[in-house]
Amino acid sequence: MEPETQKRVLLSPLAWGLGHATRIIPIIREFSQKGYLITVATNNELGALIKNHCPYSEIINFYSPKMKLGTGKAGVLNLLSFLVKLPFVTIIEQIKLKRLLKGKSFTLIVSDNRFGFRSSKTKSVIITHQLRVIPPKPFGFVKYLGEYVIRHLLSRFDEVWVPDFNNTSRIAGMLSEPNGLTNLRYIDPISRFYGISPSQQNSQWEVIVIASGPEPQKTEFINILTAYLDEINLKTLIVKGNPFNTNSWETHGNITFVGSLSSDEMATAIINTKCVISRSGYSTIMDLLYLNKGAFLIPTPGQTEQEYLAKRMNELGWFKCVDQRDLSKELLKDLLNKTIPTPPQISPKQVLDFIE
Known part of the structure; x- marks a missing residue:
């Protein structure tokens, strides 16, 4: 494929723990298999994780606000503080993404739970299972306002990719219910372990x-x-x-x-x-x-x-x-000392068959 026609995808996971980065690993691998050049905009910690698993990825250091979650009342207050700051974080993401895109061209932009990581000039999608919100118990009255804000932010993307089933067997339950959105694409659950067949062996760990x-x-x-x-x-x-x-x-x-x-x-x-x-x-x-x-x-x-x-x-x-x-x-x-339940197994599959 000629360099000037090479497909390119720009991805960015939310830097709130490692979960958002680990779950885009299979997404990155599928894009790579489809011939895309991979660029990931994130912080040093998540960049190191992704580079370890997908060494062919280009990592660009990018604005990544972290959530500091305390305990008890402090944890609730920190969470509410983060939600209040969310619109401002989204605006900052937009500004910094515009700067990043100067002189660069991408076929697709993929955000994982970053509401401001989108462009009006490039098809932009967001990966999230959280289409609805669950506020802390003392603040249940803000549920509908929170869901309105989430719906508004998600509706601005070309597509919302939901890593869950589109039926009554949803793993995330009410969290991944549509919430009035019409730009949803349920891509089924994803896992960093897709394509891996671990061998049974005697473990040294209990x-x-x-x-x-x-x-x-x-x-x-x-x-x-x-x-x-x-x-x-x-x-x-x-x-x-x-x-x-x-x-x-x-x-x-x-x-x-x-x-x-x-x-x-x-x-x-x-x-x-x-x-x-x-x-x-x-x-x-x-x-x-x-x-x-x-x-x-x-x-x-x-x-x-x-x-x-x-x-x-x-x-x-x-x-x-x-x-x-x-x-x-x-x-x-x-x-x-109790018997650990065995959960149902997700059948392995590629989730981006719809991407050319």
């Missing part, structure tokens, strides 16, 4: 903890589980979710820490470990369903989407869930 999400909650999650699992004395692997420290291993007693793992290594570790403990982020749930692997899910406190998904997964009987505030050594020990 428990694997997958840490993710915004700080300081991610570190608090690691610290709480480290303390309890150290006392319970189970051979444990904790994946800290740090793409800068790929394969940096450190062992203290019965617990081994690693910064991050490749998709193949992560899939193999998950499949061959007796028990998986993780947050209840949507990307993590899709990965576990893809691998047909049960887990204990602990939603990030104050993150209402994760709390809703954890409750939904528990009610469906797909995963066992527990609130972080209820966690104790005794409860964790009791959970680890």
Whole structure:
């Protein structure tokens, strides 16, 4: 293909934890297989993660506001503060994207949950499973206003790609219901593990903890589980979710820490470990369903989407869930002695068959 006719796609994931970056990995791979040149606009952390999995990608450092989620009332206030700032963040994204596009030409722009990452001059789509909002309980009265704002922001994209089923079997439940939008395309669930067939083998780990999400909650999650699992004395692997420290291993007693793992290594570790403990982020749930692997899910406190998904997964009987505030050594020990449910499996498939 001649350089001047080469198809190019510009992608940008929301820098709120690693989930938005991991779930665009299969999207990037499919675009690459279709002959597109890949450019990803993101921060250094997510850029390192994507470069590790898709080394052919061009990474451009780009404005990436981070959400700092505290605990308790502070977490709720931080979340509300972020929502108030969202229109301004969107405007800043628009301004910075226009600067990025000067002198560059792309066939398509793909945003993952970044409402301002679109252009009127280039076809722009957004990937999101959150078509509706769940405000914190004291602020339920803003639900309809929030959904109006989300609907307005999403309607400005040429298409909204929803990584869920377009039927009553929606994984995300009410979150991925249409909300009056007419530019939706349900692309079915996606997973970073698409195309990977992990082998069954004897595992050296009894428990694997997958840490993710915004700080300081991610570190608090690691610290709480480290303390309890150290006392319970189970051979444990904790994946800290740090793409800068790929394969940096450190062992203290019965617990081994690693910064991050490749998709193949992560899939193999998950499949061959007796028990998986993780947050209840949507990307993590899709990965576990893809691998047909049960887990204990602990939603990030104050993150209402994760709390809703954890409750939904528990009610469906797909995963066992527990609130972080209820966690104790005794409860964790009791959970680890129980049978872990096996969720349904997502059939592997390519999701971008409609892209030329």
